[in-house]
Structures are given as C-alpha cells and as structure tokens.
Amino acid sequence: MAVKNAAEKELIDEILKLKKERNAVIMAHYYQPAEIQDIADHIGDSLAMARIAATLSEPVVVVCGVHFMAETTKILCPEKTVLEPDPEAGCSLADSCPAAEFEAFIKAHPGHTVISYVNTSAAVKALTDIVVTSGNALKIVKALPEDEKIIFGPDRNLGSYINSLTGREMVLWDGACHVHERFSVEKAAELKRQHPGAKILVHPECTGPMRAIADVTGSTAVLLDYARESDEKEFIVATESGILHQMRLSCPDKTFIAVPPHDSTCGCNECSFMKLNTLRKLRDALRDMSPRTEVDAATAQRARRPIERMLSMS
Numbered sequence: 001m002a003v004k005n006a007a008e009k010e011l012i013d014e015i016l017k018l019k020k021e022r023n024a025v026i027m028a029h030y031y032q033p034a035e036i037q038d039i040a041d042h043i044g045d046s047l048a049m050a051r052i053a054a055t056l057s058e059p060v061v062v063v064c065g066v067h068f069m070a071e072t073t074k075i076l077c078p079e080k081t082v083l084e085p086d087p088e089a090g091c092s093l094a095d096s097c098p099a100a101e102f103e104a105f106i107k108a109h110p111g112h113t114v115i116s117y118v119n120t121s122a123a124v125k126a127l128t129d130i131v132v133t134s135g136n137a138l139k140i141v142k143a144l145p146e147d148e149k150i151i152f153g154p155d156r157n158l159g160s161y162i163n164s165l166t167g168r169e170m171v172l173w174d175g176a177c178h179v180h181e182r183f184s185v186e187k188a189a190e191l192k193r194q195h196p197g198a199k200i201l202v203h204p205e206c207t208g209p210m211r212a213i214a215d216v217t218g219s220t221a222v223l224l225d226y227a228r229e230s231d232e233k234e235f236i237v238a239t240e241s242g243i244l245h246q247m248r249l250s251c252p253d254k255t256f257i258a259v260p261p262h263d264s265t266c267g268c269n270e271c272s273f274m275k276l277n278t279l280r281k282l283r284d285a286l287r288d289m290s291p292r293t294e295v296d297a298a299t300a301q302r303a304r305r306p307i308e309r310m311l312s313m314s
Contacts, residue, residue: 011279018286024060030220031242031274036064045220047118047133050076062285064277066091070293071122075300082293085281089273091119096175097154099123109171112149122295125303134204134219136314138162143313161204179271180205183238184262191236191257198234206238227251240271
C-alpha cells in the first residue's frame with residue numbers, strides 16, 4: 001500500500017483500529033479510488049461484494065461503492081449493519097430507471113419476463129423476475145426458452161449487446177451509464193494506431209460502436225481476468241478507470257491505457273459518484289456507525305427472490 005503522506009497514514013491507522021473495534025469488514029468496488037481499494041478486505045464487482053459479505057462472520061460491512069451496491073448487500077445480509085461512507089454516491093444507470101416508471105413500463109408489456117441488471121435500486125429489483133450481472137446476463141438469457149418474451153432493463157447497451165449475440169428481440173428500457181456512454185471510438189482507434197499490438201478491452205455497457213472495435217467484451221471481472229491470463233503486454237481499456245489500479249497491481253509487467261471520453265482531453269473516464277468515497281468518509285462511517293443502509297423488509301424480500309433465481313441459474 002503506497003501511503004502519500006503522514007495525514008493519510010494517520011487516517012489509515014484510524015480506519016484499521018476502528019475496523020477491529022467494530023468487528024467490521026471493508027468491501028470495495030473495482031472503480032473505487034486506489035487508496036480505498038488498497039485498504040479494503042475484499043475487492044469485487046457489485047454482486048461479488050454482497051455475496052462475499054454474506055459468507056463472512058463480521059456483523060458490520062462497509063460498502064465502498066455506490067448506493068445500490070449497499071442496498072444489494074443489505075438485501076443479502078439483512079442481519080448485518082451495512083454502512084456506506086457517502087450515501088450521495090448514486091449511479092446514473094440506476095437513477096435512469098425510477099421504480100414507478102419501470103412498473104408502468106412492465107404493465108404496458110404484459111406477458112413478459114422481467115430481467116433487471118444488478119445496477120438498479122432495491123425497488124426495481126422487487127419488480128423483477130431475474131436479476132443479472134454483466135458477467136452472467138448472456139448465459140441467463142440464453143437459458144430461457146427462445147420464444148419467451150423478455151423486458152430487459154435498465155441498460156440499453158448491455159441489452160442490445162445480448163440481443164445481437166442471441167438474435168432475440170428483448171424489449172429494452174432506455175437507460176445507460178454516463179461513464180460508459182462517453183468513451184470515444186475515435187480516440188480508442190487512435191490509441192490502437194499508436195499501439196497496434198494492444199488488445200482493446202470493452203465493458204458491455206459501452207455503446208455498439210465501441211463494442212464493435214473490441215477484442216474482448218466483458219464485465220470488470222472478465223476484463224481483469226483476461227489481462228491476468230493473456231500473454232499480451234499492452235491493453236487499451238474502455239471501462240471506468242478505477243479498474244486500471246487492480247490491473248496494474250496484478251500485472252506490473254504489462255501496460256494498460258485508458259480510453260478517454262469524447263468530451264475530454266484527459267486520459268481517464270471516471271465515475272464521479274464512485275469517487276465521492278474517501279478515506280476520511282470511510283473513517284467517519286466506522287467511527288459514527290453511520291450512514292446506515294436500510295431496505296424496507298417487504299421490498300427486500302421481493303428483491304431477494306430474483307437475485308436467488310439468478311444464482312440458481314448461474
């Protein structure tokens with residue numbers, strides 16, 4: 001763990017002391033700031049964090065990610081105290097699908113199986129038949145009968161990707177992640193010209209043109225595993241730039257280049273919500289045992305069923 005200065009070291013020492021006193025575990029998403037990833041007990045994608053937390057004995061879980069991730073952890077760990085350092089850390093994709101509007105959309109398409117991406121609120125999950133992740137969505141859709149009518153929400157890019165691979169015509173909710181929508185195909189192509197041997201790694205939440213130039217399309221975990229296992233030495237990466245920290249830690253002999261957004265000259269594309277979490281806020285959450293994530297019991301019960309169905313299918 002690289003510590004920048006004395007103040008950061010003091011914060012880290014406080015966090016570790018409080019974590020022990022509270023008998024807590026710290027979970028961090030791949031898109032978190034590097035210093036939070038470094039101090040976390042477990043790092044993973046949104047569902048992996050919740051599933052790991054459910055297997056642990058610690059009664060307190062700090063979820064360093066965004067709000068729907070803390071909700072998912074609370075749904076799978078109802079008996080645990082779930083803390084989130086900054087409850088204002090939302091998600092543009094989850095926010096693009098308000099539960100009331102999604103419910104009306106479902107009613108307008110009767111007879112459809114409802115599949116929702118895990119990047120949704122607990123209230124939307126409660127309206128859903130099966131929850132999926134970017135890693136298992138294709139497998140689960142392919143497992144359903146070919147003539148089954150499906151609503152897929154909220155990510156239109158992930159949904160159109162699955163439609164293109166399966167030949168299905170799922171009805172898509174018109175939502176998207178602001179980070180993955182902003183990647184520049186032109187800038188990615190220019191990077192490829194500069195690094196002709198590099199493999200282009202793309203998250204399926206990206207637009208169709210971005211996916212079309214990819215060598216590998218997959219979830220954060222899939223892209224990380226590919227980078228670890230590949231014999232290639234250079235990678236051009238189109239997903240939130242926080243993942244590059246784990247890629248570089250795992251593969252110090254390889255080069256990872258972030259695809260810039262189309263509206264910026266910088267070499268990164270960050271989720272501003274993910275970056276709301278800081279070491280100081282993490283310390284405060286453990287010190288104050290707040291903010292706590294709560295999910296209404298009835299909503300949690302309904303939301304848990306489509307998650308369990310996903311797990312049984314994948």
